[in-house]
Amino acid sequence: MNIYDVSEKAGVSIATVSRVINGNSNVSEKTKLRVLSVMEELGYTPNVFARGLGLNTMKTIGIMCTDSSDIYLANAVYFLERELRFNAYDSILCCTGTSLENKMQYLNLLLSKRVDGIILVGSKFLSSDPDTSDNDYILKAAKQLPIMLVNGQLSGDNIFCTLCDDKSAVYSVTDDLIKSGRKNIVYLYTSTSYSGKDKLSGYKKALEDNHLEVNPDCFHMCTKSIVRAKEYLNELYLNNISFDAVVTSDDSLAVGAVKFAFEHSLNIPSDLSIVGYNNSVLANCTEPELTSIDSKVETLCVTAVESLMKVFSGGKVPERTVISADLIKRNTTNF
Amino acid sequence: MNIYDVSEKAGVSIATVSRVINGNSNVSEKTKLRVLSVMEELGYTPNVFARGLGLNTMKTIGIMCTDSSDIYLANAVYFLERELRFNAYDSILCCTGTSLENKMQYLNLLLSKRVDGIILVGSKFLSSDPDTSDNDYILKAAKQLPIMLVNGQLSGDNIFCTLCDDKSAVYSVTDDLIKSGRKNIVYLYTSTSYSGKDKLSGYKKALEDNHLEVNPDCFHMCTKSIVRAKEYLNELYLNNISFDAVVTSDDSLAVGAVKFAFEHSLNIPSDLSIVGYNNSVLANCTEPELTSIDSKVETLCVTAVESLMKVFSGGKVPERTVISADLIKRNTTNF
């Protein structure tokens, strides 16, 4: 079943059939209708390989993320797929894990598949160390096709970033906590990626601007896990390091903080205020429900795909688009 | 940069280069090494379109789900992608939403992309009405390529199902609740899919086998939402319909039940026992943590991909593989 079968049955040449398929105007209405009906009758679908061979594109985008089962990334993947589909692009999903070797391997795989562009989701793709060569594979790939970073930051030719203003978000909420009377604010985070460092610096700056000391015990990196967060807070508690607020870089850590408070019969928010990040479904699960920073995944993804389409059509696209986060106030804070 | 460039530079024919690429044994070690080094030097990658054109396969599987941002489905997508990748297959992701029209459209799209197989994840793809023609598009597609259902049930040629024994799981936990003294058990569910009906029938059968009355107010379908579950339980409460246990078809509903208990200062599990489903991260968020049925997504996905590979290699694959669920006991039950 190919274009020849259709052309024969319709009594026209394959060129005419091709014109009809691709909406070329130079076909008489009459033959167009005849071809269309034959195509329908035969249930004909153009062969994408043959088409791709000539055009050297399959209208396919590679989406890379470290782990699509992560709530944040799963949402991102969902929105990206939706937007790409809307623009008639397929999505090839690649979950790379965190090792550099795997990331490189997957990226090369996508290049060899001749995808039209690649979207890297999450800041975990990038080393935030400015002196490293760990990001070179991305710069190199960008020589072949456009690369979009969602919530990641890397500057280079043909690389476009869409990110959330994490630093301001954390700064602002930390500042809110201080203004509402909190003196000892713990910050828990899960990664030292660009975005991870950004958030941390927002926390520190808020303390400094309010002339509060930055206690090294009070900011701590831990695995993205409810239990781990709880454990660390317990450790502080046992060491008599007192604190009256916990800001986190992920809702799961905030859930851990809620559990810590429950274990020690602390009242939330009066004894302990808690702020989550990402405004995920987890924020609605705890009692009381979490105040959380909404990092605007959907907006980020929509913008990234919009930009990519603009790149394809030769339009001018900013290297870096920054979107502000929202603070969603619920019941783990009293402002 | 194509196979001709390589052949010329290596001083061999394109046939030999092709043999080297595809690991064909009939090449002398010496020429093989020479070709390999030229390929390396030129940074040559075979063109997938040309290859696909000849072989009529791109080693790509279509994964369809209604919504990849759903926690359960996100996990499934993650595991499927991982397993497919392990077998050197790419994954094209399609989130269809729930309308039949969209599902059909996406399926046809995948067919036209010449994927090698399609995996339908979640029971929401299928009408469980035996008299409907709503599933015909799947039967039709199965004439062209193998279709795997993960947690769905449809019998037909070239269709293979991997599913969890939901009925037994719900039966068993309901029975446990009754044996531990519960008299009035509410069952909350989110869908009337095959799996949805299966779970419900497990609940009813457990009541019947224990000579308890099945009260129509006590099993109720509601949207997959924490708030909705809580609202329905509140409604029962206001209507003085008493109950001492809630079994749900999804953890989110169970979270709603926990919130209901909190609102009315009911003790969990003594006043109210609660059972979730899917053993998702939500089960660890509440206080107390949820007893939940683990529906074994990972096993399901691994099995489905294994079966698919077996189908490709011409092996015999059962039409239906059933996997038992596990009950993960936490603190919302007292058995």
Added chain:
DNA sequence: TTGTACGCGTTATCAG
């Protein structure tokens, strides 16, 4: 408005 003929880069067959 329509048709012819070629190129796209592989793999596979067959002959040597």
Added chain:
DNA sequence: CTGATAACGCGTACAA
């Protein structure tokens, strides 16, 4: 073990 050559199905100059 190696090489020549025919498919594979489509898009598109170019010709009519």
